Amino acid sequence: MRGRSRPPARRPARIEVREIELTIDKLGSEGVGVARVDGKPVLVPGALPGERIRARLAGGSAEITEVLEPSPDRVAPPCRHFGTCGGCALQHLGWRTYLDFKRDLVVEALRRQGLGEAPVAAIASSPPGTRRRAVFEAKRAGGTVVLGFHGRASHQIVDLGECPVLLPVLADLLPALRDLLKILLPGAGGATVQLAAGPGGAEVGLVLSAIPDLGQLERLALFAEAQDLARLWWRVGDTAPVPAAQRRSLGLRFGTVPVDPPSGGFLQATAAGEAALTAAVVEAMTGAERVADLFAGCGTFGLALGARAELHAVEGDAAALGALAAAARRAGLGFVTTERRDLESRPLLVTELKRFDAVLFDPPRAGAKAQALHLAQSTVPVVVGVSCNPATFARDARILVDGGYRLESVLPVDQFVWSPHVELVGRFARP
Numbered sequence: 001m002r003g004r005s006r007p008p009a010r011r012p013a014r015i016e017v018r019e020i021e022l023t024i025d026k027l028g029s030e031g032v033g034v035a036r037v038d039g040k041p042v043l044v045p046g047a048l049p050g051e052r053i054r055a056r057l058a059g060g061s062a063e064i065t066e067v068l069e070p071s072p073d074r075v076a077p078p079c080r081h082f083g084t085c086g087g088c089a090l091q092h093l094g095w096r097t098y099l100d101f102k103r104d105l106v107v108e109a110l111r112r113q114g115l116g117e118a119p120v121a122a123i124a125s126s127p128p129g130t131r132r133r134a135v136f137e138a139k140r141a142g143g144t145v146v147l148g149f150h151g152r153a154s155h156q157i158v159d160l161g162e163c164p165v166l167l168p169v170l171a172d173l174l175p176a177l178r179d180l181l182k183i184l185l186p187g188a189g190g191a192t193v194q195l196a197a198g199p200g201g202a203e204v205g206l207v208l209s210a211i212p213d214l215g216q217l218e219r220l221a222l223f224a225e226a227q228d229l230a231r232l233w234w235r236v237g238d239t240a241p242v243p244a245a246q247r248r249s250l251g252l253r254f255g256t257v258p259v260d261p262p263s264g265g266f267l268q269a270t271a272a273g274e275a276a277l278t279a280a281v282v283e284a285m286t287g288a289e290r291v292a293d294l295f296a297g298c299g300t301f302g303l304a305l306g307a308r309a310e311l312h313a314v315e316g317d318a319a320a321l322g323a324l325a326a327a328a329r330r331a332g333l334g335f336v337t338t339e340r341r342d343l344e345s346r347p348l349l350v351t352e353l354k355r356f357d358a359v360l361f362d363p364p365r366a367g368a369k370a371q372a373l374h375l376a377q378s379t380v381p382v383v384v385g386v387s388c389n390p391a392t393f394a395r396d397a398r399i400l401v402d403g404g405y406r407l408e409s410v411l412p413v414d415q416f417v418w419s420p421h422v423e424l425v426g427r428f429a430r431p
């Protein structure tokens, strides 16, 4: 390297910061106010449409310093962490307008795919204080442990003293969990805490960076007893969950069928949301005698169909599928078959689809494009899509509509209150 001069170190571009006054045009899809400055969009968290604000502008975003003319829809946020915690974006918006915003996310996603004519029903909402699953981050900070969601647009953890979104049975665990984590977390360690609840009680899951020693395992069992948990499990990284306490079942039923989901298994986020989604799915499948439930999980929807139809449940996760099969066996549902299959790389083919008179798909956020392409060429009379992402649902819906299906009805469902996430059920039929 001798004789060669180093390239000059690149200075990061300086972002100019300036105080300006803005009028907010609309709420963006992330629940953030959007204004225009010099013809370019600027994102303003915490601002509402129509508001005149003073703000500190830096690049493409601005921070409110004063609300000069508040929106008539502005309300006092119920949680003291609102604004710093990344869990909620919309606590400052009146309930009716908030629900309209959520429904509009679905309408707009469909419109972008040329499906603006599809009938979208009023949104089914879940009240605050009913969320039955959440994932928190924890980190040791000196002598204490911080535990909560990540901050808004930040990797810092907001130490939550309250969370009005959660079921009280979960929110009330936070102080005791902090004490437990002081024992489990080494020097600068962190953990992920997965909470879930059913009528039978709460489940705590701990994703740790090291296997707990015997003393720590004992503390876990004592914690489960002291907090009257239904179940407590731990795992390191991506390994399988290890039960530390199995005191009773979560008491979940899909329809009338009792189901014991695996540790950390998928669960719809609120009981009210699950009921709304299930009612819409069951109604959409009325009269179907042979049903495929794709991305079935532990059978939230398929098992809820009960004895109404022969059911073929397809799912990629072995533990979830095992729970579904065991529940069907215990309930004597001899007409339920299960298949473990990766539906992304191996979707059901047209020849396999022809034996069903209704197919349900409920994929993760990425959607079910590969499966939609095969469904679009099939003769299945009714297809029902459940989705947690209106954009990928609308993309898949476009594929089905281009294949000759009609999108007959859409029900938006709000399970993630005050967040910009919305779910939905859509029914497609061949005319």
Ligand SMILES: C[S@@+](CC[C@H](N)C(=O)[O-])C[C@H]1O[C@@H](n2cnc3c(N)ncnc32)[C@H](O)[C@@H]1O
Pocket (backbone or CB within 6 Å): 266, 267, 268, 295, 296, 297, 298, 299, 300, 301, 314, 315, 316, 317, 320, 341, 342, 343, 344, 345, 362, 363, 364, 388
């Ligand atoms: C949104 S959850 C829905 C589960 C179930 N329908 C319910 O409501 O409880 C999506 C499900 O798809 C499964 N999954 C994800 N990717 C998959 C794939 N490529 N093939 C099959 N199943 C997959 C997940 O394991 C999960 O159970």
